[in-house]
Amino acid sequence: MxxxxxxxxxxxxxxxxxxxxxxxxxxxxxxxxxxxxxxxxxxxxxxxxxxxxxxxxxxxxxxxxxxxxxxxxxxxxxxxxxxxxxxxxxxxxxxxxxxxxxxxxxxxxxxxxxxxxxxxxxxxxxxxxxxxxxxxxxxxxxxxxxxxxxxxxxxxxxxxxxxxxxxxxxxxxxxxxxxxxxxxxxxxxxxxxxxxxGFNRQKLILIITEKEEDVSKVLMSELNRGVTFLYAKGAYTKKDKKVLYCVVSLSQLPKLKLIVKDIDEGAFISILDASEVEGRGFKKASL
Known part of the structure; x- marks a missing residue:
């Protein structure tokens, strides 16, 4: 600097x-x-x-x-x-x-x-x-x-x-x-x-689905948010999995759930609070 x-x-x-x-x-x-x-x-x-x-x-x-x-x-x-x-x-x-x-x-x-x-x-x-x-x-x-x-x-x-x-x-x-x-x-x-x-109310989403490619493509195109694959392994099934990692605004959350359930009814969605998010697509929290 x-x-x-x-x-x-x-x-x-x-x-x-x-x-x-x-x-x-x-x-x-x-x-x-x-x-x-x-x-x-x-x-x-x-x-x-x-x-x-x-x-x-x-x-x-x-x-x-x-x-x-x-x-x-x-x-x-x-x-x-x-x-x-x-x-x-x-x-x-x-x-x-x-x-x-x-x-x-x-x-x-x-x-x-x-x-x-x-x-x-x-x-x-x-x-x-x-x-x-x-x-x-x-x-x-x-x-x-x-x-x-x-x-x-x-x-x-x-x-x-x-x-x-x-x-x-x-x-x-x-x-x-x-x-x-x-x-x-x-x-x-x-x-x-x-x-x-920060007052920004963002949600951190983790999605486990058998149709990770389809879900990720629709989320990126419909919500204009980035999606990251996290490679994991099921403890019970011992199968390799791709966990979808995504951060969305609170207003986008209902649409995200609708998209995921529409593609894979059995998908597992975990929704967490993200107290602050900075980077592309998200404004820096400021006062």
Whole structure:
């Protein structure tokens, strides 16, 4: 990859990390703070500090991340550290810039505020993650632990920290608020995963049939999708077989099943979810 191409990708990552961080800040200020709810990770801890002491989360986020950045710079990938620094600064600046919007949403339904806060938080953080960055905090801690211990379960750390955050929320604002925070965290976590893996709903198809040549030809001509033969052997029959491998969109699935059953009524079709597909005929998942 040439220098210009490399620069283009880095600039794109920086821009997307900033956009994702600003979306996260918007979700926190417009919805979560309005309902006295918390987000996950270090930003959730800074919100607790803000609720209890009045010290702005934007500043405590920067302060708490400083030692983590030093460790990350020495121990982890430099690009990750740089993009995490950009993400943290963008999130802090975003929290300051969007602070006047805290009371613009005239809704008192805590569930709605938590849901929409979780949606924006999840989309924002997902964009940051999918462009090789982070918003600091637990993400850097996770990277450090993974670097040192390899297969250590990062999810356990995240769960413990978020459990502590929810418990503190219950002590300060009561059980109801804590449960709403939990719902918001779940929505955010779900959307982070969706944004990273892509929203494209593709299906991976495995077909076992005695008429593999006929089926493959019709699938390629009717659906305009590539088909690959995987050579296999039946465990019971000991016969060599050709398994058809194909990826189609969700909308093409009914037609595929109709085609296969029309050619071979006894064909075996296995349908699997493909969280992300890239290549000819499929657009790269992006946000």
């Amino acid at each position: 040439g220098f210009k191409a490399l620069n283009k990708y880095i600039i794109k990552d920086i821009v997307m990390v900033i956009i994702g961080s600003l979306i996260t800040a918007l979700g926190i200020n417009m919805f979560l703070i309005h309902a006295n709810l918390l987000s996950g990770g270090l930003s959730g801890i800074t919100l607790i500090i803000q609720y209890v002491t009045g010290f702005p989360a934007a500043y405590s986020l920067l302060i708490l991340n400083i030692p983590l950045f030093f460790l990350s710079y020495k121990k982890v990938n430099k690009k990750f550290t740089f993009l995490s620094l950009i993400g943290t600064i963008a999130l802090s600046v975003g929290l300051i810039l969007t602070e006047p919007l805290k009371n613009t949403i005239q809704v008192n339904d805590i569930l709605l505020l938590g849901l929409y806060g979780g949606v924006l938080n999840g989309i924002g953080v997902g964009i940051v993650f999918s462009n090789h960055g982070s918003t600091g905090g637990l993400d850097i801690v996770s990277a450090l632990i993974k670097k040192k211990y390899g297969n250590f379960d990062i999810g356990t750390i995240t769960f413990i920290v978020n459990f502590i955050i929810v418990s503190i929320s219950a002590c300060i604002f009561g059980l109801t608020s804590a449960l709403y925070t939990l719902v918001s965290m779940y929505i955010a976590s779900y959307l982070v995963d969706k944004v990273i893996k």
